[in-house]
Amino acid sequence: MRRALAFMALAWLAIAPALAQEAPLADPALEQRARDLGREIRCVVCQSQSVADSDADIAQELRVMIREQIAAGKSDQDIRDYLVARYGDFVLFDPPFKGSTYVLWLGPFAILVLAAIGVAIFFRRRARDPARARALSADEHSRVERLLHDGPEDRA
């Protein structure tokens, strides 16, 4: 346990200088905006991480840039547009809803609707099946009773 703590302390010492390079914004509200924005921007080298989570050079640079632009009074959308112009929609973890992404956004719902139609057709057909629709005749009814009572006919 003590070793683990010592190791963590050492690890922190190793990370601390890297973090120190990035001065947070003085205004906590603006800093929060910068952090929130960093979480929705994809790191372009380590693609399943966000810019906020990544240690890559380019991610660090993008965090600094986001803070600069926020400090300069740019809106979140301005910054998103700036990044999309350079890196494409790919940098956004939340892709925009537009022509080339309709399939992405609407595909799952289309599949859901198709599946619902399929299920509806299945049940409708079953309901229309003449063998099911007709009630049992008196003869059939007594046969069912007999079968349930005595077991299979051919043995009887």
Place this chain on the structure above:
Amino acid sequence: MRRLVFLLPIAIVAVLVALFWIGLDPNRDKSVLPSALVGNPAPAVDLPGLVDGAPRLNLAQFKGQLVAINFFASWCLPCRAEHPLLQQITAEFGVPVIGIAWKDKPEAAHAFLQELGDPYVATGIDHNGRTGIDFGITGVPETFLVGADGTVLYRFAGPVSDDGLRNELAPAIAEAKK
């Protein structure tokens, strides 16, 4: 209609096979993103030179000719590997190469060129990496072709290898010269 229902599973399997075929292609490098910049005007470049007294690097000076822009850094090992090939871009294809040292110290970048040779027609230092971000680079090295009209024509992400030079960069240069 009945028959369509039987064909459906086959159609689904066909779609899946196609997706796996693309997804599992060993030659597909998913770390390379399509550049948003190709086909658009190159961002403005105005950077200080590597040494005191060296002229500033301004991309506008090169308007009217096809140029290659190579982002490199002295701290980047793959840049070291591709370095000898950059000379060939000029020697073999007649395309001048502009060097931009990305997030580097001017002295370090200068020492790097002293050691390995300087293949660049002009060099600038992008100290805070902002010009690199303008070009949408994901790291170094990256090489761009910028046409005579200032349009970005092509992007090569990663170190230029012998193969990359022959099979990718050379055709792109030929295309750009048309």
